[in-house]
Amino acid sequence: MNWQKIFLPIAGAVLIVVAFQTYGWAGAALAVTAVAMYLLLHFNRLMHVLRRAADRPKGYVASAVMLNAKLKPGVNLLHVMAMTDSLxxxxxxxxxxxxxYRWTDPGDSHVTCEFAGGKLVKWTLYRPPQPDEASPPAAS
Structure with a gap:
């Protein structure tokens, strides 16, 4: 179970109640304003990431190798979308x-990510085999 989904609303309600008991209606109004500002900041970030992702092809990333290096277990899908600028x-x-989910770069390398409960669990990088540039071309 994701305790953050339960803890944050309870913490917001406790903040409002404590502010009301300490400072009256003015404190409650300030606490409600602070909670609303927190929610608006998160909503704004979500919309910003989705707006940037809407302008790019689905499943595209500039460099799959760089994405592979930046990924960490436990980050959410929104964070990965912010790194790739793409759905x-x-x-x-x-x-x-x-x-x-899979993100592919122009060189056909791709990163496949596995999310459980919205959090990144594991990922794999695939790089296509490169032709050996040191060998001379075959003569016909």
Missing amino acids: GELISKEGEQPEM
């Missing part, structure tokens, strides 16, 4: 857990 290409069936 991931959904590989798993819709609504199925764990969710699998």
Whole structure:
């Protein structure tokens, strides 16, 4: 269970009650304003990330190798979308857990990420084999 989904609303309600008991209606109004500002900041970040992702092709990333280096377990899908500026290409069936998303770069390298409960669990980098540049071309 994700305790953050339970803790944050309870903490906001406790903040409002304590502010009301300490400073009266003025304190409650200030606490409600602070909670609303917190929610608006998160909503604004969500909209900013989605607006940037809407301008890029689905499942595209500039460099899959750099994305692989930046990923850490436990980050949420929104954070990965902010790093890639793109929505991931959904590989798993819709609504199925764990969710699998893929981001591909122009060199056909791709990173496949597995999210369980919205958090990154594991990821794999695939790089296509490169032709050996040191060998001379075959003569016909």
